[in-house]
Amino acid sequence: MTDTLAIARSQVLAPTGLTDGDLDRLIGALHSPAIDAADVYFQHSRLQSWVLEDGIIKDGGFNIEQGAGLRAISGEKTGFAYSDELAMPALGQAADAARAIARGGHAGHVQIGVQLPQQALYAPMNPIESLPDADKVALLHRVDAEARKLDPRVTQVITSLVAVQDTMLVISDDGRMSADVRPLIRLSVSVVVEAGDRRERASSGGGARRGLDYLLAEDRALGFAREAVRQALVNLEADEAPAGRMTVVLGPGWPGVLLHEAVGHGLEGDFNRKGTSAFAGRIGERVAAPGVTVVDDGTLEGRRGSLNVDDEGNPTQCTTLIEDGILVGYMQDRLNARLMRVSPTGNGRRESYAHLPMPRMTNTYMLAGEHDPEEIIASVDRGLYAVNFGGGQVDITSGKFTFSASEAYLIEGGRIGRPVKGATLIGNGPDVLTRVSMIGNDLQLDTGVGTCGKEGQSVPVGVGQPTLRVDGLTVGGTHA
Amino acid sequence: MSITDPHPAALADSDKGQLEQLQQIIDDLLGEARRRGASAAEAVVSNSTGLEVGVRLGEVETVEHTRDHGLGVTVYFGHRKGSASTSDLSRAALRDAVAQACTIATHTQEDPCNGLPPAELMANAIPDLDLSHPWAISVDDAVRLAILCEDAARADDPRITNSEGASVSTHAGLQVYGNSNGFIGGYPSTRHSLSCAVVADDGDGMQRDYWWSSARAAEDLEEAAAVGRRAAERAVARLGGRSIGTCKVPILFQAMLAAGLLRHLAAAISGDNIYRKTSFLLERLGEQLFPSGFTLSEEPHKPRGLASAPFDSDGVATRPQAFVEDGVLTGWSLGHYAACRLGLQSTGNAGGLRNMRVPLGEHDRDGMLRLLGTGLYVTDLMGQGVNGVTGDYSRGASGFWVEDGIIQYPVEEITIASNLKDMYANLVAIGNDCDFPGSTTTGSWLIEEMTIAGS
Numbered sequence: 001m002t003d004t005l006a007i008a009r010s011q012v013l014a015p016t017g018l019t020d021g022d023l024d025r026l027i028g029a030l031h032s033p034a035i036d037a038a039d040v041y042f043q044h045s046r047l048q049s050w051v052l053e054d055g056i057i058k059d060g061g062f063n064i065e066q067g068a069g070l071r072a073i074s075g076e077k078t079g080f081a082y083s084d085e086l087a088m089p090a091l092g093q094a095a096d097a098a099r100a101i102a103r104g105g106h107a108g109h110v111q112i113g114v115q116l117p118q119q120a121l122y123a124p125m126n127p128i129e130s131l132p133d134a135d136k137v138a139l140l141h142r143v144d145a146e147a148r149k150l151d152p153r154v155t156q157v158i159t160s161l162v163a164v165q166d167t168m169l170v171i172s173d174d175g176r177m178s179a180d181v182r183p184l185i186r187l188s189v190s191v192v193v194e195a196g197d198r199r200e201r202a203s204s205g206g207g208a209r210r211g212l213d214y215l216l217a218e219d220r221a222l223g224f225a226r227e228a229v230r231q232a233l234v235n236l237e238a239d240e241a242p243a244g245r246m247t248v249v250l251g252p253g254w255p256g257v258l259l260h261e262a263v264g265h266g267l268e269g270d271f272n273r274k275g276t277s278a279f280a281g282r283i284g285e286r287v288a289a290p291g292v293t294v295v296d297d298g299t300l301e302g303r304r305g306s307l308n309v310d311d312e313g314n315p316t317q318c319t320t321l322i323e324d325g326i327l328v329g330y331m332q333d334r335l336n337a338r339l340m341r342v343s344p345t346g347n348g349r350r351e352s353y354a355h356l357p358m359p360r361m362t363n364t365y366m367l368a369g370e371h372d373p374e375e376i377i378a379s380v381d382r383g384l385y386a387v388n389f390g391g392g393q394v395d396i397t398s399g400k401f402t403f404s405a406s407e408a409y410l411i412e413g414g415r416i417g418r419p420v421k422g423a424t425l426i427g428n429g430p431d432v433l434t435r436v437s438m439i440g441n442d443l444q445l446d447t448g449v450g451t452c453g454k455e456g457q458s459v460p461v462g463v464g465q466p467t468l469r470v471d472g473l474t475v476g477g478t479h480a
Numbered sequence: 481m482s483i484t485d486p487h488p489a490a491l492a493d494s495d496k497g498q499l500e501q502l503q504q505i506i507d508d509l510l511g512e513a514r515r516r517g518a519s520a521a522e523a524v525v526s527n528s529t530g531l532e533v534g535v536r537l538g539e540v541e542t543v544e545h546t547r548d549h550g551l552g553v554t555v556y557f558g559h560r561k562g563s564a565s566t567s568d569l570s571r572a573a574l575r576d577a578v579a580q581a582c583t584i585a586t587h588t589q590e591d592p593c594n595g596l597p598p599a600e601l602m603a604n605a606i607p608d609l610d611l612s613h614p615w616a617i618s619v620d621d622a623v624r625l626a627i628l629c630e631d632a633a634r635a636d637d638p639r640i641t642n643s644e645g646a647s648v649s650t651h652a653g654l655q656v657y658g659n660s661n662g663f664i665g666g667y668p669s670t671r672h673s674l675s676c677a678v679v680a681d682d683g684d685g686m687q688r689d690y691w692w693s694s695a696r697a698a699e700d701l702e703e704a705a706a707v708g709r710r711a712a713e714r715a716v717a718r719l720g721g722r723s724i725g726t727c728k729v730p731i732l733f734q735a736m737l738a739a740g741l742l743r744h745l746a747a748a749i750s751g752d753n754i755y756r757k758t759s760f761l762l763e764r765l766g767e768q769l770f771p772s773g774f775t776l777s778e779e780p781h782k783p784r785g786l787a788s789a790p791f792d793s794d795g796v797a798t799r800p801q802a803f804v805e806d807g808v809l810t811g812w813s814l815g816h817y818a819a820c821r822l823g824l825q826s827t828g829n830a831g832g833l834r835n836m837r838v839p840l841g842e843h844d845r846d847g848m849l850r851l852l853g854t855g856l857y858v859t860d861l862m863g864q865g866v867n868g869v870t871g872d873y874s875r876g877a878s879g880f881w882v883e884d885g886i887i888q889y890p891v892e893e894i895t896i897a898s899n900l901k902d903m904y905a906n907l908v909a910i911g912n913d914c915d916f917p918g919s920t921t922t923g924s925w926l927i928e929e930m931t932i933a934g935s
Contacts, residue, residue, distance in 0.1 A: 060584035081545040243933035244726040397688035402863030402876035424865035476895025
C-alpha cells in the first residue's frame, strides 16, 4: 500500500531530513562483495498507557522510541550497530561498525527501488488517537465498576489500557524498501477475591491491531471484567490438583500455548539450521497423530500476532508446520532460510531497531477436527480438564516443555467435576502431539494477550487450538 | 540545586563530562515541569554503550555495538501524577516528554500517596561502591576470549557434539536521578559477562546446558576455559535423563535455584504486594517463617556488587538491613509509595532487594547430598507455576535421583509441587556451596518434602 509507505516516510524519515540519496549511501556503505545481505531498519514507536487501581486512575504514561538498526551479514556472521540519532554521521558510523564483520571489499552501491505491493491486515492508524483520553478513562471506570458489582467477594481490581503505534521502514541490499504501520491495543483486568481466610487472584484481557473502539464493541471490555471475576471465584473453591501422568483435555483458544511451547519454538529455523532442536533433520517424519495440522499464520486480519510484512520486509504467510501429523516445515528469517537453502517464510522478527531479527512465531494454531467438545469430555473416565493457562517454557534441545494451568477441573466418569488449583503440566514436544487422540471442531484463537520471549527479545504473538484430548501429560499437583 | 558528587577519584574526566551533561538534562526536565505548573517532579536519565560478541563452532557469529539513551519524567500536580519516557535526549524531545506527562496528569486522579519522599530520606551522601571498571577490549580480543571459552567446552568431553556458542559482552553506563526537592545523584557503572551453551549427545538424545560469569570488573570474571568446561559438564550430566514415578520425598535445591526461592520471598515481602494484599505472607509479620538461625539480609553497598546501588529508584538512601531474623519475618521491603499506603516509612527498597544474602551452613555439596539421603537433587526448573497470592508452587524440574547420598541417574520431565509457606517452614539446612554467579549469596537448600509428579 503506497498509503503505508507514505505514512512511514513522513513519520520516520521526514523529521530527520534524510534524503533518498542518504538512504542509498547508507545501504551502499553496508554493502560489499564480502556481504551476502544487509539492511537498515528505521523505527518510530509511540505508546500510551493508563492504569486504574483502588477505583481511581492512578497512573498514565507516554513513551516514544525511535532509531535505526544497521545489519550486515556474511555467511553465518552478522555485524550490527544501532543509533537513536537519525542523522548521517551517527548512522554512517553505525554502518561502518556493522560492515566490519566481513573484512575486505569496497563499499558497494545500491539503489533502492519501489516497494512491492503488500497485505493490509490492519489499518495504518494510530490507536492512541482512536478515542479521546477522557473516554479511555471512562472505559476503565466502567470496567472497574462491572468487576466490583459482580460479587461482594471482589476486594481489588486493577485494570490497564495500552495503545501503541509502531512504524517501521526497512531498506535492504536487494534494493527493496518496505514499510508497515502497526497499531496494537490491549486491555487487562486483574481481580483479587477474598472469602474467609482464602484469597485468590485472576486476570483476563484482550486486544488486537485495531482502534480502541474494538474494546467497546460487543461488550468486550466488560466481558473481560466478568471473566476475571469468574475465574478468581473458581480458584477460591479449588482444591489440591492431582499429581502424575494422566489424560488431559485442553480447552480451546489460549491453551494453544501447548503448541507454542511443545512444537513452536522447536520449529524455528535458527535452532534447526544449527541442529540444536529436537526437531532438527526430521522433515518428512511423523511428529503428531494423524489429523493434527499445525500452522503459523501471520496473515490473520487484525490479530495481535499478525504482520503485513515481517521486520525484514518479507510478506508474512500461512506456513504449514505439521500436516496430518507429518513435519513439513520450519519458520525462517532471511539468514537461516539462505543457510538452509529454502525460501524465507516471513517470520523474521525483532523487538526493536536495537535488536537483531531472528525466526519468531506469529499466530500459531492447530486446525479444527471433527469432534464435539462435549463428546471429548464424555470420553474421559478420569483426567484433568484445563481451560486457562498462565504461560509456558521449553527446552528445545531435550524437547521438554511446561505450561501452567490457571483454571482446571477434575474429569470423573466423563463429567466435569470439582475445580483444582493451577498445576504445571510437563511433556515432551516431539511426542506429546502423537498422543492427541481427539480433536474438537471448536477452533478458537486467544483474545490477543500473548507475548513471546526468546533470547531476551519480546514480541506479540497469538495462539489457538480446538478442544483437544491428550493421552498422557504429567500434571504437577500435590495430591499423589 | 545541590549536586552530590560521587567520590572524585572514581570518575574519569570523560565520565565527569557526561555526568554533567546528564545532570543538565535533569535540570532542564525539572525546569520544564515547573514552567508547566507541576508542583513536583522527578526524572531519571541514562546512557550506555557496549559491545556483544558471539562465536559458534570456533568462528565469530555476531558482533553487536550497542548505544542506548533514555529519559523518564514523572510530574505531580498536587497528588495527581503523569509519566513519560523517550530514548531521544534532544531538547525538543525533552519538552515533548514533559508536555505529554502533564497532559496525562490532567486525567489521572488524586492519590494521597503520590509524591516525592521526605527530603531527610534521600541519599545525601553517595558512597563510592566501586561499580565502574570500563573494559577496553577490542572486537578481535573479545572474539578470541569467546572462542577460548567455547573451545574448552567442546574439548571437555567427546559427547559434546554441537554448540549454541559462547559470548563476551561489556557495557558501560551512567545514570542520574533528580527531583524537585533538590536531590540529584548519579554514578557510572559497568557490567561484563562471559557465557557458553553447548549440546551433548550420546546417540540416544540431545541435552543442552550453559554456564556464565558476570562482574563489574573484567578481572573478577571467572576464567573463560573454566566457564566453558562447566557448561560442558552440566550438559553431559543430563544425558540419559528419565522420568520417575510420582512420590513425596525430600528435595535438595542446587544453590543457583535456591536463589530463586529467595526471589519469591523478596516479592512476597515487597510493599507493593503487601498493600495490594497479593502476598501469601500478608498476615505473617512478626511470625516464625523459617527455622531459627535463618536470616535474609541485603547488602546494597557491597563494593562491586552486581546489584549494588547508593539509592533506590525513588532516590532514597539504601542501607544494609535484614528482613528475616532468626527465622522471624521482621519487616517489609518498601519504596516510598507502598510505605505511605501502609503508614510506614520507606526502607530504600523501591526496585527490590539488592545483593541478598542468607547465612551459609556447614556442609558442602556432597555433605548436603548425604543429608538428603534418598530423594531428588534439583538442578533446573522450568515454567511459571508460582502463585504469589497463595504461595502455591508447581514447576517443571530436572535433576538427579539420589540414594543414600549418592547420585544415581539424571531425571527430567517431572514437576515438583508444594506451597512456599511449607517449603520455608521445612527448610532443613543450607549448604556452603555458594558456587554460582549473580548477586545473591546462598548455598543449596534442603527441603523436607515436596510432591514429585512423574510417569
